[in-house]
Amino acid sequence: MSGAETGPESAPEPDADASADERSESFTGSGLERVEDHRILTGEAEYIHDIAPEGCLHMALLRTTHPHAEIESIDTSAAEDHPDCELVLIGADLQEEYHPMPCGLPGFEEWSLAVDRVRFVGEPVAAVVATDRYVAEDVVDSIGVEYETLDPVVDPRDALDDETIIHEDVGTNVPDGEEFVFGDVDDAFADADRVIEREYSWGRISGVPLETGGVVAEYDTENDSFAIDCNIQLHTLVDDTVYETLGYPPERVSLDVPADVGGSFGTKIAIHRYCCLAAMASQQLDGTPVKFVEDRVENLQGGDMHSTQREYEVRLAVDDDGTIQGLDTWFVDDFGAWPHYPVNQALKPLSVLTDAYDISHVRYDYDLVLTNKTSQTAYRGFGVPPHLYAIEMIVDEAARELDLDPAELRRMNFVTPEQMPHEIPSHNIYDSGDYPAALDHLRDRVEEREAIDGGLLDPDTIEERREEGLYRGVSYTLHIEPGVSGSDWTDRQRSDRDALAERDREDVAELPEHLRAEITREGTVRAFLATDSSGQGHQTIVTQLLADELEVLPSAIEVEYLDSVAAPTEYGSAASRMAVMLSGAAQGLGATMKENLETLAAEEWGVDEDAVQYRDGVVERRDGDSILELADLAEVDATGGRGSDRLTRASYDYEHPAAVLSKFDEALAGKFPVYPTAAFAVNAPIVEVDTRTGEVEILKFYTLRDCGTQLNPVIVEGQAHGGIAQGIGAALMEEFGYDESGQPQAVTFFDYLSPSISDVPEIDMDHSETPSPFTATGAKGTGEGGMIDAPASIASSINRALEPLGVVVDRIPATPNRVHDWVRDEQSSSEPTTAESEDATGAETDGGERAGGARSSPDLRSGGDEQAEGLRTLEDE
Missing domain, CATH: 3.30.365.10 (Aldehyde oxidase/xanthine dehydrogenase, molybdopterin binding domain)
Structure with missing residues (x-):
């Protein structure tokens, strides 16, 4: 069998005390312990459940017990009279100020709370905000809803017959x-x-991950914007499901995902309903932060997962x-x-x-x-x-x-x-x-x-x-x-399929992987990921890759995450993109940063760039007269009057591999x-x-x-x-x-x-x-x-x-x-x-x-x- 047997027991262990000059092995490919693990195992990791701003209120949802029914009436008077109830929302309230949630196919209008009809057991009908979650749950129980039940469609083969239509405005149960x-x-x-x-x-x-879906949303009344902490997956890609529903431009709706998420495996892509409802509630309450975290029954029964x-x-x-x-x-x-x-x-x-x-x-x-x-x-x-x-x-x-x-x-x-x-x-x-x-x-x-x-x-x-x-x-x-x-094919079902045969390769638009970094005055490297993690070890991989590219120790690198406003639109970690895309981005970022630092050093010494070289984490003159360490270069750059255009800051966008390979032209053009x-x-x-x-x-x-x-x-x-x-x-x-x-x-x-x-x-x-x-x-x-x-x-x-x-x-x-x-x-x-x-x-x-x-x-x-x-x-x- 080609290739050596590999495993953690056979991987070289990097010596954290070794100097850069003594380091000969590559950190990439080694069994470097995950940098995430220390904070997780010591209880220092922060999850959505741990986020609780001062004055935070809590949301609970009334979920229907009917799989298919018309909503005849909703009586919220008892809930609104409760002394600890701050807000009650129903679907009709959302229609006045907000928008339906985007769907995967055209022709559907789904609201964050059901309007007129419920279509599955667990679908939210009303939202209550109260002083704490226990009170909110009690208030939910006081809401009265009258239904006219309808025949449900349960067997997918029966759905093909269209005898009972679930969405009458669409006219079929087979939309694609x-x-x-x-x-x-x-x-x-x-x-x-x-x-x-x-x-x-x-x-x-x-996937039923250990951590259920959760959100803490806060509306900024002064700037008319939203700050949303949540554990949604692919936050820079699916943020449109939130900002479009709220009716705001993307730069005014920031989704921020913690460094540690208790699992997803794709299942948290669709928690935008919770993000939207918490954000709407905060806006209705003049900026008071609102928090919601699913309980396990909600997750399994009606969590859209x-x-x-x-x-x-x-x-x-x-x-x-x-x-x-x-x-x-x-x-x-x-x-x-x-x-x-x-x-x-x-x-x-x-x-x-x-x-x-x-x-x-x-x-x-x-x-x-x-x-x-x-x-x-x-x-x-x-x-x-x-x-x-x-x-x-x-x-x-x-x-x-x-x-x-x-x-x-x-x-x-x-x-x-x-x-x-x-x-x-x-x-x-x-x-x-x-x-x-x-x-x-x-x-x-x-x-x-x-x-x-x-x-x-x-x-x-x-x-x-x-x-x-x-x-x-x-x-x-x-x-x-x-x-x-890739991303370009993923809207095939929303495209004019008859026109695909005439589609040109130049029409293809793929999303690259974005990675950026800066050198601090302490001589360390701060890297910033646009891709959120749900446990795959992103920070570890970027640490290893950049340590090799910049020829420094992993301990000199700190990796952080960007929110959806600061980061460009990305496809994220879906379909094992992380290893391939981040390794390509790290290589490109490392090369760009080294070129920048050589330029900065040459300017400082007043010599041509070919008279300097980056090696082993420093820039040195080829004649051997002097060197500039990373901390020195950061100091020179900070005081050099460049403003935001500092040479100790760099970013790189790594193109999707198929986008630059002619072998994939037919597949890309045809949206396969x-x-x-x-x-x-x-x-x-x-x-x-x-x-x-x-x-x-x-x-x-x-x-x-x-x-x-x-x-x-x-x-x-x-x-x-x-x-x-x-x-x-x-x-x-x-x-x-x-x-x-x-x-x-x-x-x-x-x-x-x-x-x-x-x-x-x-x-x-x-x-x-x-x-x-x-x-x-x-x-x-x-x-x-x-x-x-x-x-x-x-x-x-x-x-x-x-x-x-x-x-x-x-x-x-x-x-x-x-x-x-x-x-x-x-x-x-x-x-x-x-x-x-x-x-x-x-x-x-x-x-x-x-x-x-x-x-x-x-x-x-x-x-x-x-x-x-x-x-x-x-x-x-």
């Missing part, structure tokens, strides 16, 4: 959908030896020798009551359309539907995890059909290293990697360690456990993690998802399934991960472990279920089951490094890994374990009750009917009793059973 066809899909399916069709379901999940729920129909065209000829996927994506930003997570899977497989003929089709559920937002992976899950499940079923080892079927269809960089049908490009070698490496590692006497995969042990109803298995799967999302790095992971979770109870235990999780150049192995390991833990939760236990009446079934942690330490097994993690040829440092990013790849891998290993019983994981999460039902259903159908016996003696059909236990599925798009029968006929031929 698009079909992409690449290559000759119909011919590929007509010519293939076999066509396999299946349905898969991905349950509604999310649920994520992807999809129903898939997948077809695979494959020849008898195992060659995959075509792939056809369609899904319906349940977005809940409103199409919030980002609706484009329905499109991101196009960036990994065929995962690691070399498939030329592909159809990708989706319908985005609205239901009476909490609105959907982003979550780690941004729509990719369910896509990879659906692909890997049908590949498993193809292997059963063909009686092939699933790992071998995968390997023979992988993109090869000779094809790199490789353009996939949807025009995104995989930058580097040797997928077959990576799979072989992990398989050899697992077999060496486990296929021995007493090992987890010892054949005798497996047979003994089966006699007890315990089935073990392992599957080897490889998954791509697309990284460094552009992700110029392809990190990848090979996984081999060893699972054991108790067929008596349906419980799945992961005995050990083997993984090989490649994110290009590792900027900090400690952070890489931490991100991977955390992502795998989230993937375990998604695969086996987490789900926001709703009953038929539209009532949420998971509003506490008794119902929404996040994994604990007891659910996360030993993780045997190996690394390889295939640097990206497209990025400044070769880094690819790894922030979404684990969650992207673990669910599909775990499901595939369950398939392998239960292959003797014919079970396939056709729904995520694979909860014990579902696994038990699958096993029971397959066992109860093991006795063939007369018709099935006849099928067994003749041509093989696509029925539920075929070897491997694959289940047939009607086409949800059109044709139903008639369409499915046509596919069975094609396969028989």
Whole structure:
């Protein structure tokens, strides 16, 4: 396997006491401890909950218990009479002075408080501001609301029928959908030896971070502006959801995010409702600060933080020798009551359309539907995890059909290293990697360690456990993690799609990464980030990078954050941009600062610039007569009369890699998802399934991960472990279920089951490094890994374990009750009917009793059973 095994135990530890002259190693690439950790572990970190300005009031929200209803009347008189109540707001009040919140699709008008109609349980109807949160909650209870209940739309497939319309002014529950066809899909399916069709379901999940959404807003009456402290993610990108709602220009609405946020994973992109309501309340109270922090029930029930729920129909065209000829996927994506930003997570899977497989003929089709559920937002992976899950499940079923080892079927269809960089049908490009070698490496590692006497995969042990109803298995799967999302494609669903074919490459506008720094009079470096962090280690990475670029010790660098007014618009940390974009920005900033300091020193000495050089954190004359240290240069600059144009201050904007590469011209011009790095992971979770109870235990999780150049192995390991833990939760236990009446079934942690330490097994993690040829440092990013790849891998290993019983994981999460039902259903159908016996003696059909236990599925798009029968006929031929 190319690349050395890397981990925190093998990384060089920088000597903080070493002088710059003695330092020979690079801090970048080392396991430098996170600079954030000291304040977090010692309790010095400040979160939104800790911010409480003098005289701060507290807000509480009245949330509806109805999934779908007309608001007949709202009586706030008792609330307004309460002696400790300072303000009551309802939707009609907002309409008088403010604006609707921006939506992800045109034609929708959503207010921060419901107006006329409620569309999901937990939707806020009124806001109360009082002296403290306890009083505010009591006052909320005194508000009376009369409703006329309406039929809810709960099943996304029912939403397609438009029998009950959730938004009458829009006129449909299917506000968006698009079909992409690449290559000759119909011919590929007509010519293939076999066509396999299946349905898969991905349950509604999310990140449920430790810290819920929160805001402290203060209106400045003198300057007619707002200062908003909040833990929103991507504060320089999504600040429009706040300032547009308030009806103010962006420079008068400052969003400031603390250096420490208790998790997000995308889920806090959509907390703008709280930011707006707190800001409105402060303005109505003449500048009194107003604070709101969700409690856990609010977060789980109606916090606008649920994520992807999809129903898939997948077809695979494959020849008898195992060659995959075509792939056809369609899904319906349940977005809940409103199409919030980002609706484009329905499109991101196009960036990994065929995962690691070399498939030329592909159809990708989706319908985005609205239901009476909490609105959907982003979550780690941004729509990719369910896509990879659906692909890997049908590949498993193809292997059963063909009686092939699933790992071998995968390997023979992988993109090869000779094809790199490789353009996939949807025009995104995989930058580097040797997928077959990576799979072989992990398989050899697992077999060496486990296929021995007493090992987890010892054949005798497996047979003994089966006699007890315990089935073990392992599957080897490889998954791509697309990284460094661009921004230009993300408004495709709001664009005139017919005009995209004529779009010119010059029309593309990408957002660069901004980084700035200054040298202080103490000789230290203050860097300023425009990208907010939610735990990824931004400050550590910038510290390492700038220490190397400016040839100083990490202890000489302090990293701070800019608010939304001081910072330019940025795409932020989404889709693993941080490592790639910040490393490029740090390189450019370091070079710019060194040039500035050489210019300043040359002016001070009255010599030409080529007579001086920057080296080891100082500027020296080449003739050796004298040097100027950083503190000296800062003093010279401060007293030199330059004002704000000091040479000890510099900034740099690093362009998105794809924006400067002609290889991506077609994707960029057509607004296809552009992700110029392809990190990848090979996984081999060893699972054991108790067929008596349906419980799945992961005995050990083997993984090989490649994110290009590792900027900090400690952070890489931490991100991977955390992502795998989230993937375990998604695969086996987490789900926001709703009953038929539209009532949420998971509003506490008794119902929404996040994994604990007891659910996360030993993780045997190996690394390889295939640097990206497209990025400044070769880094690819790894922030979404684990969650992207673990669910599909775990499901595939369950398939392998239960292959003797014919079970396939056709729904995520694979909860014990579902696994038990699958096993029971397959066992109860093991006795063939007369018709099935006849099928067994003749041509093989696509029925539920075929070897491997694959289940047939009607086409949800059109044709139903008639369409499915046509596919069975094609396969028989």
